Amino acid sequence: MNGGRVVPLNPDAHAEVQVLLPWYVTGRLEADEHAQVESHLAACPRCQAEVEAERRLQAAHRGIASPGDVERSLAALRTRMAASQPATPAPAARAPRAWHWSGVPGWLQGALALQFAVIVGLAGWLMATPDSDYRVLGSGAAPGNVVVKFHAGAAEQDIRRALRASGARLVDGPTSTDAYLLSVPAGQEAAAIVRLRAEPQVLLAESLGGEGPR
Amino acid sequence: MFTKRDTQPTFEAADGVERAEVGLVARVAGRELDAFEALYRIYHPRLARFLERVTRRPGLVEEVLNDTMLVVWNRAATYNGHSKVSTWIFAIAYRKALKALHRLDDSVPDDDSALRESPDPGPEELLGHRELHRVLLHAMDALSPQHRAVVDLTYFHGIGYREIARIVDCPVDTVKTRMFHARRRLKTLLAGRVEGWL
Numbered sequence: 001m002n003g004g005r006v007v008p009l010n011p012d013a014h015a016e017v018q019v020l021l022p023w024y025v026t027g028r029l030e031a032d033e034h035a036q037v038e039s040h041l042a043a044c045p046r047c048q049a050e051v052e053a054e055r056r057l058q059a060a061h062r063g064i065a066s067p068g069d070v071e072r073s074l075a076a077l078r079t080r081m082a083a084s085q086p087a088t089p090a091p092a093a094r095a096p097r098a099w100h101w102s103g104v105p106g107w108l109q110g111a112l113a114l115q116f117a118v119i120v121g122l123a124g125w126l127m128a129t130p131d132s133d134y135r136v137l138g139s140g141a142a143p144g145n146v147v148v149k150f151h152a153g154a155a156e157q158d159i160r161r162a163l164r165a166s167g168a169r170l171v172d173g174p175t176s177t178d179a180y181l182l183s184v185p186a187g188q189e190a191a192a193i194v195r196l197r198a199e200p201q202v203l204l205a206e207s208l209g210g211e212g213p214r
Numbered sequence: 215m216f217t218k219r220d221t222q223p224t225f226e227a228a229d230g231v232e233r234a235e236v237g238l239v240a241r242v243a244g245r246e247l248d249a250f251e252a253l254y255r256i257y258h259p260r261l262a263r264f265l266e267r268v269t270r271r272p273g274l275v276e277e278v279l280n281d282t283m284l285v286v287w288n289r290a291a292t293y294n295g296h297s298k299v300s301t302w303i304f305a306i307a308y309r310k311a312l313k314a315l316h317r318l319d320d321s322v323p324d325d326d327s328a329l330r331e332s333p334d335p336g337p338e339e340l341l342g343h344r345e346l347h348r349v350l351l352h353a354m355d356a357l358s359p360q361h362r363a364v365v366d367l368t369y370f371h372g373i374g375y376r377e378i379a380r381i382v383d384c385p386v387d388t389v390k391t392r393m394f395h396a397r398r399r400l401k402t403l404l405a406g407r408v409e410g411w412l
Contacts, residue, residue, distance in 0.1 A: 019390040022397065028374035053401060060350050061369035066263035067272055068279070070255055073262075077254070077280040081287070151316070198309060198383050200316040 013040055017047055025054040144171040144181035145189060145208050146196070154201035162199040166192040181208075235299040243290035250287050257283070260300075260371060261307050267366040268311045268359045271318075278314050282307040297380060300373075304381045308363055315359055353403035361396040364389055 017040040023029050024037045041047050146168060150159060163170060167188060173180030184192040189207045196205035235256070241249035261282060265275045285306050293302055354362055363382055367373045375393070379386040 019394050022368050022393055023375055026368060026372045028368075028372060054397070057397065057400060057404075058369045060346050061366070064263075064347050064351065064370075066259040067266050068258065068262035068275055070258040073258060073276045073279060074251065074254055076276060077283060080280060080284070194383065198312075200312055 014044065014047070017041070017044070018050065021047065021050055021054050022058070025051060025058055144183050145186075146182040146184050146192060146205060147208055148180050148182055148196055148205045149203045150180075151201050151203050158199070158201040162196055162202055165199065166195040168192050168196070232298055236295060239286075239290050239293050239299055242287060243293070250283075250290075253286065254283055257300075257303055261303070263370060264304065264363070264366055265307060265311050267354065267370070268308070268363045269315055270355055270359075270362070271315075274311075274314050274318075278307070278310045281310045281314075285310075298377065300371075301377050301380050304367070304371075304373075305383065308381055311363075312359060349404060350400070353400050356399060356403060357396050361392050364392045365396045365400070368393060 013036075017037050020029060020033055020037055024034065029037065041051065148162075148168075150162075162168075163182070166182075166184065168182040168184045171181045171183045182192075193205045193207060196202050235253070238249045238253045238256075242253060258279065261279045262275055265278050265282075266272055269275065269278065282303065286303060293299070354365070357365065360382065364378055367378045367381065368375070373381070375386055375389045379389045382389065
């Protein structure tokens with residue numbers, strides 16, 4: 001493998017290569033990374049042994065079967081989709097975009113209704129308090145542009161982590177519906193909302209400016 | 215959300231598959247049910263496996279998998295082609311799995327779920343493999359769902375770390391670190407329980 005070449009061992013290079021070994025074994029490294037690993041392996045018996053261990057670990061993983069029955073699961077999904085079809089109104093009587101609700105399960109409709117209620121409630125609350133301090137905190141204060149709601153059991157550190165991960169700042173709240181108003185730099189709303197939604201303690205995260213992800 | 219496509223020179227042969235999947239998603243966006251069911255059948259084995267590994271709760275798999283595919287059905291029009299179809303779908307599944315675990319407020323696996331989900335050995339199947347799988351599954355239980363996701367996406371699904379970072383929505387260095395610690399833990403656990411390991 002090494003062709004007689006001797007590569008000086010560098011602790012940093014060793015560590016860099018070690019973290020890449022799983023993807024070296026699965027053949028998913030870029031060409032330059034692959035060359036870096038090969039070069040290091042030629043001179044590092046520890047990493048050579050590590051590669052063998054990686055191969056065994058990967059083989060053991062791949063030997064475990066996938067669970068489930070595709071036809072049974074698909075039948076269950078068809079039932080859910082059929083059950084969520086609106087029972088009544090004739091197509092002509094529907095609102096122009098009502099077709100969007102076909103195929104949307106009941107729980108999701110409920111969640112969207114809750115989300116809408118929170119946004120409307122928050123907007124109303126903001127308009128009802130035009131002199132609130134948050135609007136005049138200073139020249140550097142950005143207005144709130146994202147509304148977020150956390151699970152009831154969310155701890156302070158969960159909220160802090162969610163805010164830091166999303167680059168958001170708490171502007172106000174909680175509202176009467178336990179929502180919070182966040183400020184996210186312009187143009188970063190969509191990314192912030194995606195990060196907020198990835199946090200397990202976040203119940204909903206929505207843009208007030210309509211610029212977030214769907 | 216996704217802005218850059220992985221370049222994986224060793225997997226160029228998969229480009230045709232990717233194009234086919236992109237075509238299916240476009241048809242799903244047009245509300246073509248047969249295209250959706252074709253996509254469902256393609257992804258069911260991979261998603262079932264992934265969700266079982268992440269949640270370690272076989273009873274949750276079908277529900278979360280169908281939640282995931284309902285999002286695909288309803289939001290196919292938002293898929294913009296900037297990421298692989300698999301990245302898009304696995305990212306939805308990952309978020310759904312974590313939410314489901316959170317709803318349960320518990321990520322402890324079902325008792326002996328690993329054994330129930332393991333394939334039954336044929337008469338000639340090596341018992342050594344079955345024992346290794348059993349020990350490996352129990353060792354995986356010692357990892358967090360986030361670590362299990364990275365391990366499974368790497369070893370079983372053969373996905374590169376950049377794409378995994380998009381699926382789990384975290385920096386690539388976090389993916390590397392999670393994998394490093396997970397494999398070290400797995401190797402330690404296996405070395406203590408499987409004769410001749412390491």
